Every structure is written in C-alpha cells, then in structure tokens.
Amino acid sequence: MSNENDTQRTNEPARIFELYKTMCLIRAFEERSEDEFDAGFINGSIHQYIGEEAIGTGVCANLRDTDYILSNHRGHGHSIAKGADPESMMKELMGRVGGTSGAKGGSMHIADFSVGMLGANGVLADGLTMGVGAAQAICLRGVDAIVTVFVGDGTTNRGPFYEALNWAMVYELPILFVCENNGYASSTVTRSITAGEGPVARAKAFGMPAFDVDGNDVNAVDALAADLIARVRGGGGPHFLHARTYRVKGHISRDKMLYRPEGETEERFKDEPIGRCAAWLIANGFEEAEIVSARDAAYAQIDAAVAAAKDASFPNKNLAYADVQDFGPPEPWQQDGGAA
C-alpha cells in the first residue's frame, strides 16, 4: 500500500499496525486462494507468499503509487502490498470478468499498472532486466519515481541478475533490488547450488551498496527499506536489500514438500512475521482485541473478494482475440464464428 508521506518515521506503532493489516490481507488472500485452487476454482499453479509477507509489505510501504515494482512468479503479496485491489486480483485468479488483467494472465501474470505494479512474471530474472529499463525510462522522462524489483534467492544464479546489477550501476539508476531469500528454489535448497557468501557479496562485487535484514521482522524491513529508498530517491543510485525469510508453504500450492526434512516447516513457522508483528504491537500498547479484529477484517475482506469473484461471469471467448497487437489480426477461427 503506498504511503505518500515519506517523512513519516518508521517503527511508530500506528504505522506498524497498518503494515500488520496489509500482512493479514496477504495471508488471507493466500490461504483462501489455496482453498479455491483445491476446490477447482483456480487453474494453473499458484505460488504463495505465506511467511514472506513482511518483505513486500515493509518495502512497498515506502513506495509511492507512481513508483514501479516488478515482481516474479510469487507476485500476490507484492501486488497487495503495492495497493492492488484483492477483489480484482481474486477475479483474475478465477479467470473472471473484472480480473486485473482481464482474466488473460491469471496468478503468474498478476499486475496492476494503475498502482505501479508492472507485473508478476513467469520467467525468472526477467523482471530484473525490465526493471533497469523502467528506471532508465524514468530518467529519460525526468519523472520523480523509482523502481523496485523483487527477486528470489534461487534466481540469483541466473545470468540476467548480474547483467542487471552491472547495468544499474553503470547508469546510476534509481532502483532498489530486493532479494527474498526463502532458502528454497522450488524443491532445491538454494545453498546447495549457490557458491560463495551469497547475494549480498555478489551485489557488492558490482560496487552496489547491499544490506541484509531479517525478512520476517516487518519493523526491520520497513526501517531499512525507508532508508534505502530515501537514498535511491535522493539520487544515490542502485541499492540492494537482502531479506532472510522462509518459504512456509510448498513451491506451488500442490507441492507436497517431500524433499523437506520433517519438522522443519513447523519449526521455522514459529518465526513467521505476522505472529511476530502481533507480539510487537501488543508490547507496544495495542490491545489483543484490536489485533484480532484487524485480522478478522482482512479475512472478511478476502472472503468477500472470493464471493464477488465467484459471482462474476467468465469472459466472453471472443475477448481472446483482443489486445494481441495493432498490426495483423490473430486469424481467429472462421468455422465456428470466432471474433471478427
């Protein structure tokens, strides 16, 4: 959710309470989409953000509507944090009229350009190269905005990641790279396929200021993001934020996680960001009841979104032929009365 007031200090309880609400909204969205996936209302695959909510939330709280973010395959949380409407998102996941991408993209292509969310992506690392280009466009157009790109730990082994780091530094672009290190790349433990000290050391090798944070601590993420984003916005060039977290769920919702040591999930779940944030809020003067009702409100909002999505109709098949390109028709089916 964007926050127009950049000067507001981080870690004020009222602010953290807002972040808490956003995290609950993401969690509720992810839990409900899993249910609806299992019930057959969502097709394809969904990559859930459960347990990682503090990162997108803490980062995007420091961005404006006019700033851009580029996401990856795990894009629901980033979208909600950037201010996309969960109801339109749920319609997208269910392939209904009113979906953020007109039901053309589904979960892996969730996007809301009206709030600067330039898209999830089904191809790893492509958001990085596109992100540096978006930042170049910002400079060329002379607008006051920055770009944030989210990238998973596993993806830091793809070549375009390095090209983008170098490129961003060479042109001193207004961009923040956020690496969400959840320990896994699909079914593989990322460390097992990653040499050296990891993403921070790699970013530093390009001369990029790089910082590490506990990604399950929304206060810490918010504070570091506020600092780095202020630097980027102030002309300080690219920065790198490395957030340590844990992928509580499977890689995709169907994933049985047979590769994961027994008990690991449960052990690591103790550290999940929403519970930690709730505890911090209580320690900082909030009532348990306020917190519970905020969480309930989030679930209620998502339940309403699910209901609205189920009520929405499926798009007319002829819409398939729209938005391909200006030049050259898609040559639709003649024989069964496809679109003109």
Added chain:
Amino acid sequence: MSNENDTQRTNEPARIFELYKTMCLIRAFEERSEDEFDAGFINGSIHQYIGEEAIGTGVCANLRDTDYILSNHRGHGHSIAKGADPESMMKELMGRVGGTSGAKGGSMHIADFSVGMLGANGVLADGLTMGVGAAQAICLRGVDAIVTVFVGDGTTNRGPFYEALNWAMVYELPILFVCENNGYASSTVTRSITAGEGPVARAKAFGMPAFDVDGNDVNAVDALAADLIARVRGGGGPHFLHARTYRVKGHISRDKMLYRPEGETEERFKDEPIGRCAAWLIANGFEEAEIVSARDAAYAQIDAAVAAAKDASFPNKNLAYADVQDFGPPEPWQQDGGAA
C-alpha cells in the same frame, strides 16, 4: 605448446626462450594474416592477438595436450599456444583444403581438437558455459585433465559468465578461467560499461580464488599459471586468473580505431610482451643474435605457411553438405548437381 613436464620450474631462461618463440610465432601469424586479409585472401573478419601473446603463451605452456581450452573470437593466439599447426590454421583462414576445420569455420571458428583446442567462438561467453560442461565431462569420465577458458574483459558483463563461475564452484570443477583484460570491448572502453572493481572482485564474490597479473609479462603469467594450474590439477577446484594487457590493434583488422585517443596505441605498445621478453632474455644471458634468429625463424615459418596455404586448393563445393548431421539430409540443390 604443451609441456609434459609439469615439475619443470618456471622462469628458467631456457623455458622463457621457448615462450618467446611461441609469442613470435603468434605475432608473425597475426601480422601476416592482416596482410593477407588486406590482400583479399582471407574473408570475413579477423580479430588479432597482437600485444596479448604473453597470456595465451604463458597459460598454455602449463597445459598438456590432453587438457582442453575454449577460446573466444580472438582465437589465433590461443590455438598456436596450445599447439595447433599454423599452416593448417592459415589454410583455414584462407578457406583452403587442409584447414583445421576443413575450411568450414574460418578465423572465428579456428579449432584443433587434436591438441585439445575446442574452438574459437563467434558468440561471446559461450565458451564459459561450454567450458564448465567439458570439465564436468572430465570428472564423469574420470580422466586426468583440466579445462581452461579464455574470456575478454568486455564479456564479463554477459550473464553466462556469472552462471559459469557459480556452476564451476558448485561442482568444484577442474577449470581455470583466464580473463584477458585488454581495456576494450570493440570500440568501447570497458571501464565505461563495467561497475565495481572488476573481474577479480566479481570472481571472488563466488568464493573463487582469483589472482591478478601483468599480462604483458610472460614470466609472470607463466609463473602464476603454473601455480594455479597445479592447484586446479591437484583438485583445488576452479581458479581465476586476471591478466592486464592492451589491445594494440583494432578490434578487427579493418578497425580504424577512430575512438581511441591519439598516441595511446604508441604509448602502450612500448609495453608489448615480445620486446619485454627479449630484453629479459638478454639480461638473462641470451645473445641478441639468438633472439633475432628465433624471431626470424617464426616469420619464416609463417611465411611458409602462407605460401602453402596459397598453394592449397579450395575445397570442393559438395563438401558443404558434409558434417551437417547424421539424421536428415541438408536437401542440397537438385538443379545444379549438388552432392548426393
């Protein structure tokens, strides 16, 4: 040129004199190919190694015939240093029968598999990813060999370079990366498009031992290469050798170098490796005459190679249809009696 005796100490004058001869052979080859290119005997483009001879020479002197090297677009020097026959190479450049690649590849695809030279390459960085694969094959086959890959400074901004570094470390492969930093990437000063401290820092970010050397000092290159290759051969995993040099000639032979500050070439040429090596040899007991006659012998050998190449015939056109693939004919021209 391969050297079976790994225990031989580096920097012995007799050994350096051999390296000197190899460097002269490369220089002569490059000078004569430029002449022949200008005279129309060579087609396409040639990328010359003039001024960089000490690197390929110093490195390959520590390799065996059974070791593999993978080169890039600037492959003549690597080939000669690894032991390829200059006459067959010149035939290849002139597109004649007896060329190393049967006149199918030309300069940019110079290769001699019989001495472990697995090819120059027209696509930057691809030798790196192929190199790690070759090293994996060595491990799988259990043979006693290592791989060396040559890469230019400009190419260190391509993504596959990083993928290959990471990959090599993850599988602890027997591979040496040699970065030839000649200051330029075509017409561009590499520093102007390269962030951070450069290749050594980047390699180290992957946990790879990385070393810097004066690439115009064949003694120094030889000594460092001997050390690193011994470590790689001994199971020490991937190593990185960064050699500083200067591209004395244009990017390709036709290049007028209009982008280069006046006088730069002449100034930097003072540091070229063959003259430096000659001076060292004289300081270490060699007669000027021995040195001159070694150089003359190199030119004579290349002149003979040029003459032999010019004498050789052009390949029969029907050879074009050979070596495409086993399955599926190339469908040659029927109407003018192409190959069956």
Added chain:
Amino acid sequence: MTEMTFADAVREGLAEELRRDPLVWALGEDLSTAHGGTSANQYVGLIDEFGPKRIVNTPISENTIMGAAVGAAVAGTRPVADLRMADFGMCAVDELVNQAAKIRYMFGGQARVPLVVRQAIGVRKGAAAQHSQSTEAWYVHTPGLVVVAPGTPADGRGLLKSAIRADDPVVYMEHKDLWLASGDVPDDEGVVPIGVAKTVREGSDLTIVSWSKMARLCEEVADTLAGDGVSVDVIDLRTLWPWDKDAVYASVCKTGRLLVAQEAVQVGGFAAEIATDVTENCFDALKTHARRIGAPRMPVPYAEPMENEFRVTPERIIARARELLAA
C-alpha cells in the same frame, strides 16, 4: 506390454540408458529433489541409483544447463539436459542453435555433439502465455538439430533411447498434458527409430498428419469420421526432423487428401512446411489442395473460455476435414 504413464515410461527409458552407458547423464533444475507436477517427476528416484554426478541438480542457470551440456557432449559424454518447458528453453536458444547445432559443422567434423535437450511443449490448462508454447517449428528450421515429439508412453521411452544414442543434438519435445497419460509400453528394449512415423489409424479417404498430443486428438477425429463413413489415415510423425516423407507421400498417394494438424500457432508453423513439401512432391496425387490447422496467432490466454479459443480441438479438426472432403 505394461501399461504405464508417459512420465513413468520415459523415466524407465532414461534409467535403462543410464544403466547401459556410463557416459549418459542428466542435468537440470530440481532433478534430484523432484516433486510432483513438473517434468522433474520423471527423475524421481534416479538419484538413488545413479548418484549426484549423473543426476545433476543444477542452479537456475538455463544458459549453462544448455551450454554445459554442449561442452560435455563435445568432451565425450552424452548429456540429457532438461529445460523443463520450451518457454524456458528460450533462455538457452543461443547455446542450442549457435553452438550445439553448429559445432560439428563449423569445426569441419572434428567434434560431435551427442546431447538430448528436453523442452516440454503444449497448453496445459491455466498455464497461460509463458508456460504453454509449442516452438517445434523453430528447431525444425535450424540446421544441425534433430527434433522429436513423441505422443505416447511407448514412443516417449523409445525415442528418448534413440535420442540418447544419436550422435546429433536432439531436441526432445514432450507434451505437458501427456505426462500423466497412460499407454502400453513394450517389455523389451522398445527403441523407436528417429525419422520413422507411425500410422495410428488406417484409411483411404483422407490423410491426417500430426504429432505429439495432437496425434491423439486426430485418432478421435478419425473415429468420429469413421461414423460418417469416412476412412482416415492418421500419421503420427513422432520425429519432426527428419520427418518421414515416405510414409506421408505414400498415404497421400493413396488418399489424395491431406490435412496437417498442429497445436502450435498456425502462422509460420511446421504444418506449412509439410503442406508445401507434399504439394511440391505429390501434386498430381492430390484431389484438392492440402489444408492445415493450427492455433490463432495469439499468446495463450488464462481464463478457460478464452483458452479454448486457442485450442485446436477435435471439433475444429473435424470441421476442417469436412471442408476438405467436400472440396
């Protein structure tokens, strides 16, 4: 014969080749930690028998998966590189097309590149634009490559074996929707030769040429048309380069009518090559001009009603066949 799924049959085939030849190995993302629902399923358990040097879990580095396979092939082994989907395969087109396909040739026969690259094709429900593409036409157009697209468990296993044993680089394109499809698989070695099509329905009125999952739909089409008294030869090409011209020409000479059906986008697809080639070589045998059918030239949309507009369905093939038969 044993009934098994495509995924199981291909895994069996791979295991048999791994046992037969110690120079065969496989590399790709998640190969040794496999979980359900992806091509990685086809590697479950192999790590236990063959160990991490031969079932190699790679970093997410498509350029290097492909590039390393090329280097390892040149250096005397027989890698099977899995890029998971043709869509991700686009991240490694350079290594496949500029290197694997050309090395033997541009080095004048000094080296061979015996590798297999698996890249799955096809629409799987809800997979949308970036996980649904069928790019076989690109690779047929690329000299140096062999392209296979098996459409049954037996062919999946048998062609994988041939692909592994071939000294050419082979692009092995399996259809995601077939992974869980079952079929009879021979109990013997069951090698399926490269370049040999299979006539899966015999008929005399019309030839339908297809491959991969589409060949299965064309069998349905033939069965439906049989109800109308139309008898159809359905040829499952199995290998796209080199495709079995003898089989197709013979069938067209018999039926005089050709329909080529593909799942890929119609414009510029492989069906155009077959239609053109057959027209050039069997013109006198044709009773009417050859037809083809393929998808509209649009990315694959997500929501089902739109996704169905992309699909080349049996109904659409039948409509086209009837049009052809009426001509």
Added chain:
Amino acid sequence: MTEMTFADAVREGLAEELRRDPLVWALGEDLSTAHGGTSANQYVGLIDEFGPKRIVNTPISENTIMGAAVGAAVAGTRPVADLRMADFGMCAVDELVNQAAKIRYMFGGQARVPLVVRQAIGVRKGAAAQHSQSTEAWYVHTPGLVVVAPGTPADGRGLLKSAIRADDPVVYMEHKDLWLASGDVPDDEGVVPIGVAKTVREGSDLTIVSWSKMARLCEEVADTLAGDGVSVDVIDLRTLWPWDKDAVYASVCKTGRLLVAQEAVQVGGFAAEIATDVTENCFDALKTHARRIGAPRMPVPYAEPMENEFRVTPERIIARARELLAA
C-alpha cells in the same frame, strides 16, 4: 530524392525520429563509439546531437539490452534496441518472445510495448555459421510481434520510422549486405507503412514474392526472364508480419503462378507459410502449384565455394522459375 546508402538512410531516419519525439532513444553495444563495418556504423555522430542518455552505449549484456528495452517501453518510452545480428539476437529470444511479445496480452491491455529491435540478417561473405543466420521465420511464428525486413535505403528509413511510431514491438531485420548498398531516398518524411508490400517489377506470367536482399536479386531475375519474353511481377513484401496478402493474392490471380524466394534455410522457412496460405486462398487461380526456394538445411560454411552452395543465387531462382513456368 537523394541517393544514399542503406546505413546512411536508416541513420537519417533514426535521427529524424529522435528529433521528432523526445521519448525515442537507442541502445546497444558500441552505439556511441561507432566504427566501420558493423551496424554500429548507423549511429555515427548521433551521440553528438542527442547525448549519452538517448544514444546509450551498453555493456555486452544482450539479455539486458532486450529486457531493458521492454521495461523502458512499458514505462512510457520508445526504445530502439540494437542486437547487431540475428545470431546475437538468439541471446535475447526470451526477453523478446516471452516478454515483449506477450506483455500487452497477458496483462489484459494494461500496457503497451512500443519498441523496435534491430537484428541484422543474411550471409555476408566469409562471416560463417554464427554471423549469417536469417531467423525471420521464428518471429513471424510468434504472436505479438511485427516483423519488417526492408530491402532498400528508402524502405529502411521509412519502415524504421513506422516501427518506431508503432505501439507494437517490431523486429526490424536489415540485411548486412545492404548496409553499403545505395538507392534513392525521398526528401520528404518518407514513412513506409507497416504491412504494405511494393511491386518492384510488373508482369503477368509469374509472381515472385520475396523480401530483404533477396528481393533485389529477384529484380535481376525478372530482368533476365524478360529477355526470354517472360513477364514477372516481383513483390517485395517489406513487412513479413503482417504480410500484404491483398497484394500477393491480386498478383497471383493475375499471373496464376507463384514462386517465393528466401535467403533463409528452406525447410520451415517463411516461404512455406506464404506458399501454403496462397494455396489455401487462391487455389482456383493457380495454374500450377506454388513453388518456393530457400537455402539447404545446413549451417553457413566459410570457404567461398561451399558458401556459394548455401546461397540462393539469381541463377538458382531462374532455374526454379523456368521449372515452374514449364509446369
């Protein structure tokens, strides 16, 4: 009209667009330090007028040249990305095909991707396997992309302008051998519309469809055949997608005979699409079946006698045309 080379005309066209629209910019390797002999020649001097923010010398990072162009297009600018050669373009197929071509569609029209990607095609003497490929067929087969392949200086300039002004991603494929070819260029704006072919020879006996440098060779062919009393319509398509079906159909209806000539490998090439489409749509007008001609399915060899075996020469086109005329 002013006579100038293709390279100069296209540089002029780019400069004019840069002047017209401050959102236009160019990126690629060596663009601001250009030297002779490469496509970079076409940027000489532009840095002085437009500065380093609009003539961007990039690192050697093909993925990012293409990816950044996509991101910058989505974010409201009009980049012209130069990948130098279609062969290097293979390093960025993913960004072009998975992103540029699909973004508008998969995000339901929320964004447009107005970019031009230049990737030169064609054999240049001695350039060999990795610097000679013609891959236009791949991009014609890719939904979301426009493909242009101008064959004269005027078309080079005029189509670059249209490509820059288009809101679709445009693959702009110039032929390396044409860079130094001269021709008349109009003194006015000279915009050449996308999708409109040009009939460069008028005739009534045979239609030859071609594009890029091959269209120039086909003009020679027409002139030679005119000597035999054969009158040939030569259509230079200029745009490959969408190709000008009206112009081709009209010509074929007039002549009844179609030959499609391409420089690319024949198998699976774009000529097959045209031959098939015309056969499907103008069958009754055809006096004999359509023919095509393209290169053997092999990498491009280096030495001249072999390289010539790859080439689709005027002599070979004439032989094919005579065969067709005799049918």
